[in-house]
Amino acid sequence: MNAPRLRTRKLDVKNGRIDLTHGSGGRAMAQLIGEIFREAFDNDLLAQGNDQAQFDMPAGRLAMTTDGYVVSPLFFPGGDIGSLAVHGTVNDLAMAGARPLHLSASFILEEGFPLGDLQRIAQSMGAAARAAGVKIVTGDTKVVERGKADGVFISTAGIGIVPEGIHLSGDRARPGDVVLVSGSIGDHGVAIMSSRENLQFETQILSDSAALHGLVAEMVSACGAHLRLMRDPTRGGLAATLNEVAHQSGVGIRIKEDALPVKKEVAAACELLGLDPLYVANEGKLIAFVAAEAAEKLLAAMRAHELGRDAAIIGHVVEDENHFVQMATSFGGDRIVDWLSGEQLPRIC
Amino acid sequence: MNAPRLRTRKLDVKNGRIDLTHGSGGRAMAQLIGEIFREAFDNDLLAQGNDQAQFDMPAGRLAMTTDGYVVSPLFFPGGDIGSLAVHGTVNDLAMAGARPLHLSASFILEEGFPLGDLQRIAQSMGAAARAAGVKIVTGDTKVVERGKADGVFISTAGIGIVPEGIHLSGDRARPGDVVLVSGSIGDHGVAIMSSRENLQFETQILSDSAALHGLVAEMVSACGAHLRLMRDPTRGGLAATLNEVAHQSGVGIRIKEDALPVKKEVAAACELLGLDPLYVANEGKLIAFVAAEAAEKLLAAMRAHELGRDAAIIGHVVEDENHFVQMATSFGGDRIVDWLSGEQLPRIC
Numbered sequence: 106m107n108a109p110r111l112r113t114r115k116l117d118v119k120n121g122r123i124d125l126t127h128g129s130g131g132r133a134m135a136q137l138i139g140e141i142f143r144e145a146f147d148n149d150l151l152a153q154g155n156d157q158a159q160f161d162m163p164a165g166r167l168a169m170t171t172d173g174y175v176v177s178p179l180f181f182p183g184g185d186i187g188s189l190a191v192h193g194t195v196n197d198l199a200m201a202g203a204r205p206l207h208l209s210a211s212f213i214l215e216e217g218f219p220l221g222d223l224q225r226i227a228q229s230m231g232a233a234a235r236a237a238g239v240k241i242v243t244g245d246t247k248v249v250e251r252g253k254a255d256g257v258f259i260s261t262a263g264i265g266i267v268p269e270g271i272h273l274s275g276d277r278a279r280p281g282d283v284v285l286v287s288g289s290i291g292d293h294g295v296a297i298m299s300s301r302e303n304l305q306f307e308t309q310i311l312s313d314s315a316a317l318h319g320l321v322a323e324m325v326s327a328c329g330a331h332l333r334l335m336r337d338p339t340r341g342g343l344a345a346t347l348n349e350v351a352h353q354s355g356v357g358i359r360i361k362e363d364a365l366p367v368k369k370e371v372a373a374a375c376e377l378l379g380l381d382p383l384y385v386a387n388e389g390k391l392i393a394f395v396a397a398e399a400a401e402k403l404l405a406a407m408r409a410h411e412l413g414r415d416a417a418i419i420g421h422v423v424e425d426e427n428h429f430v431q432m433a434t435s436f437g438g439d440r441i442v443d444w445l446s447g448e449q450l451p452r453i454c
Numbered sequence: 455m456n457a458p459r460l461r462t463r464k465l466d467v468k469n470g471r472i473d474l475t476h477g478s479g480g481r482a483m484a485q486l487i488g489e490i491f492r493e494a495f496d497n498d499l500l501a502q503g504n505d506q507a508q509f510d511m512p513a514g515r516l517a518m519t520t521d522g523y524v525v526s527p528l529f530f531p532g533g534d535i536g537s538l539a540v541h542g543t544v545n546d547l548a549m550a551g552a553r554p555l556h557l558s559a560s561f562i563l564e565e566g567f568p569l570g571d572l573q574r575i576a577q578s579m580g581a582a583a584r585a586a587g588v589k590i591v592t593g594d595t596k597v598v599e600r601g602k603a604d605g606v607f608i609s610t611a612g613i614g615i616v617p618e619g620i621h622l623s624g625d626r627a628r629p630g631d632v633v634l635v636s637g638s639i640g641d642h643g644v645a646i647m648s649s650r651e652n653l654q655f656e657t658q659i660l661s662d663s664a665a666l667h668g669l670v671a672e673m674v675s676a677c678g679a680h681l682r683l684m685r686d687p688t689r690g691g692l693a694a695t696l697n698e699v700a701h702q703s704g705v706g707i708r709i710k711e712d713a714l715p716v717k718k719e720v721a722a723a724c725e726l727l728g729l730d731p732l733y734v735a736n737e738g739k740l741i742a743f744v745a746a747e748a749a750e751k752l753l754a755a756m757r758a759h760e761l762g763r764d765a766a767i768i769g770h771v772v773e774d775e776n777h778f779v780q781m782a783t784s785f786g787g788d789r790i791v792d793w794l795s796g797e798q799l800p801r802i803c
Binding site: 125128129130131132134135153154155156157158159160161162163164165166167168169170171172173174175197198200201203207209210211212213242243244245246247248249250252253254255258260262264265267274275276336337339340341342345349353386444445450451452454 | 474477478479480481483484502503504505506507508509510511512513514515516517518519520521522523524546547549550552556558559560561562591592593594595596597598599601602603604607609611613614616621623624625685686688689690691694698702735793794799800801803
C-alpha cells in the first residue's frame with residue numbers, strides 16, 4: 106500500500122523559498138516546522154508536538170514578557186534577528202531579577218523568503234537559547250503574500266522565576282539612589298546603522314546583543330535587597346529608559362556625561378551619522394538603580410562579570426517634581442535629557 | 455517651570471495614523487501604549503508598567519502557547535483580528551485542559567495604519583480577554599515602514615494552569631477511542647472568504663471565533679480521566695487536525711461524512727467557492743478523543759454547554775500502520791482524507 110507521507114522529499118534548504126503552503130496548516134507546514142524549527146530548537150518540551158507545551162513548576166513568583174522583532178537588516182555585525190529575539194526577551198525577564206526559563210516564538214514569514222536564511226535564523230535562535238539556558242518550547246508560523254511583510258518578523262514571549270525577596274520595579278527609584286550602567290552605550294544601534302549605510306570603520310562595530318541574566322544573577326547575589334530596579338536601554342537608548350524611570354518613580358535623575366562609557370569608534374560613528382549615543386539602542390546593557398550604600402559593592406560585582414567589565418556609576422536620583430533627567434556635560438554645563446520626540450532609528454530591533 | 459509631558463495633546467484617534475515615532479521607544483510610543491492599549495486591556499498587572507509582568511503562582515502544571523495572527527480582512531463577520539488573537543491563544547491552552555490565565559500581546563504595525571482601527575482592535579481584545587477571564591499582562595509595539603507589513607499583525611502568547619490528573623496530548627489516541635466534534639465545521643473560513651469575495655447570502659455566515667475553555671472545563675469535569683486529547687481544528691481544518699493526531703499517535707481514524715455537522719449555508723458557500731468544509735478553518739470548535747465507554751457521557755456534557763450544542767460523534771480510532779484518516783462518504787463509499795498538499799485559504803487566521 107502506498108504511504109504518501111514517506112515519499113515526501115526533504116526541504117531544499119539551499120535553493121528553496123517560503124511559499125503560502127508553508128503557512129497552511131498542512132503537510133508543507135509540518136515539514137517546515139520539523140526540518141527547520143524543531144531541529145534548530147531541539148528540546149523535549151517542543152518535541153511534545155502539541156499546540157502548547159506543558160511542564161511542572163514550583164510555587165513562586167513568575168515574570169512574563171513579550172517582544173516583537175522587525176530589525177533591518179536581518180543579519181548584522183554581532184548578531185541577527187534570531188539571536189536578538191532570544192536575548193531581548195531573556196533580558197526583559199532578567200530585568201525583574203528573574204531566572205529565564207521558557208520562550209515561545211511566533212514567526213511571520215513573507216512569501217519568497219529564502220529557506221536558507223530562515224534556517225540560519227532558527228539555528229541562531231537555538232544556539233542563543235542553549236547558551237542562555239532557556240528552551241523554546243512552543244511556536245507558530247504564519248506566511249503572508251509577497252510584499253505584505255519584510256522577510257521575517259519574530260515575536261518571542263518568555264516566562265522566568267523571580268527569586269524570593271527580589272522585587273524590582275520601575276517605580277522604586279528614590280532620591281539618593283545611585284545609577285549604574287553595565288558597559289558602553291550605543292553599540293547595537295550604531296552597528297545596525299553602519300551596516301545599513303554600508304559604513305566601514307577601522308575597527309568593526311559589533312552589536313552588543315547578549316543575554317544579561319548571568320550578570321543579573323551576580324548582581325542579585327551581591328546586593329539583592331538594595332537593588333531598586335533594572336532596565337535594559339533598548340529602543341530610545343539610555344535617554345528614554347531614564348525618562349521612563351523618572352516618570353514611573355516620580356523623581357529626577359542627574360547623570361554625568363564624562364561618566365558615560367562610549368567606545369571611541371561608536372562616538373566617531375555617531376558624529377558621522379548625526380546620532381546622539383544617549384538615544385541609541387543597546388541590546389546587551391542594563392541600567393541599575395541601587396541604594397547608595399551598596400553602590401560600590403554592586404559596581405565591583407558587575408565588573409567581575411564578563412558582560413559588566415566596563416560598568417560605571419553614571420549618576421544619582423534626586424527629588425524633582427518635574428521628573429527631569431539632567432546631564433552635567435563635559436563642557437561644565439547642564440542640559441535636560443528629554444525623551445526623543447521623533448524617530449531616530451527605525452527598525453533597530 | 456515648564457513640564458513638557460503635561461502639554462502633550464491626546465492622541466487624535468479619529469483622524470490620526472500610526473507613524474514611525476510610535477515604535478521609537480520615545481514619548482509617542484508611551485502615549486500610544488497608554489491611551490490605546492493600557493486603557494483597552496485595563497488590568498493591575500499591565501499597569502505595573504515594567505518590561506515584564508510579575509505575579510505569584512501556585513505549584514502545578516503549566517501550559518504555554520503562542521500564535522501569530524495575520525488574518526485578512528482585519529474585521530470580518532463575527533469577529534476581528536483582536537478577538538481572534540485572544541480566542542486562538544486561549545483555545546490552545548484549553549486544548550491541554552488548562553485554565554487560561556495570562557496573555558502577552560506583540561503588535562507589528564504598518565506606518566499609516568489608522569489609530570481608530572487600532573483602538574477598535576485593542577478594545578475588542580480587551581473585551582474578549584475579560585469575557586474569557588484572562589488578563590493581557592504585558593505587550594510590545596513595533597512599527598515598520600509603509601508597505602513592509604499589512605496594517606497590523608498580532609502575536610499573542612499565553613499561560614494556563616493544567617488541573618491535576620489531566621494529561622492530554624496528541625499521542626494518546628488508541629484504537630477504539632471515539633472522536634467527537636463540538637459543533638458545525640467550516641464557519642470561520644467561509645465567513646472570511648465570503649467577506650473577502652464580497653459574497654452575500656440570505657443568512658449571513660459568522661465566524662465561530664470563541665473561547666472554548668468553559669466548554670473544556672465541563673468536559674474535564676464530566677470525563678477527565680477518560681479524555682485522551684483535544685485539538686481545535688484551525689488552519690487546515692478538521693482534515694489537517696485528524697491527520698496530525700493519526701500521525702502523532704500512530705493510529706488510523708475513520709469518520710462518517712453523514713455525522714459531520716455542517717451548516718446548510720456553509721455547505722452552499724463551500725460549493726460556490728470550490729472549498730471542502732473538511733479543510734476549512736474553525737476558530738471556536740474542538741475535536742475530542744475519548745475512551746469509548748465515556749463517549750455518550752462526554753457528548754451529553756458537551757451538548758449541555760452553549761458552545762457544544764451541536765456536538766456530534768463523528769468517528770473512531772482504528773489500528774492502521776499507514777496512519778490514514780478515512781471517511782465513509784454519504785454515497786456509501788470510502789475516501790482517504792489526506793492532508794492538503796497546497797494552500798486552500800491564505801491568511802485565514
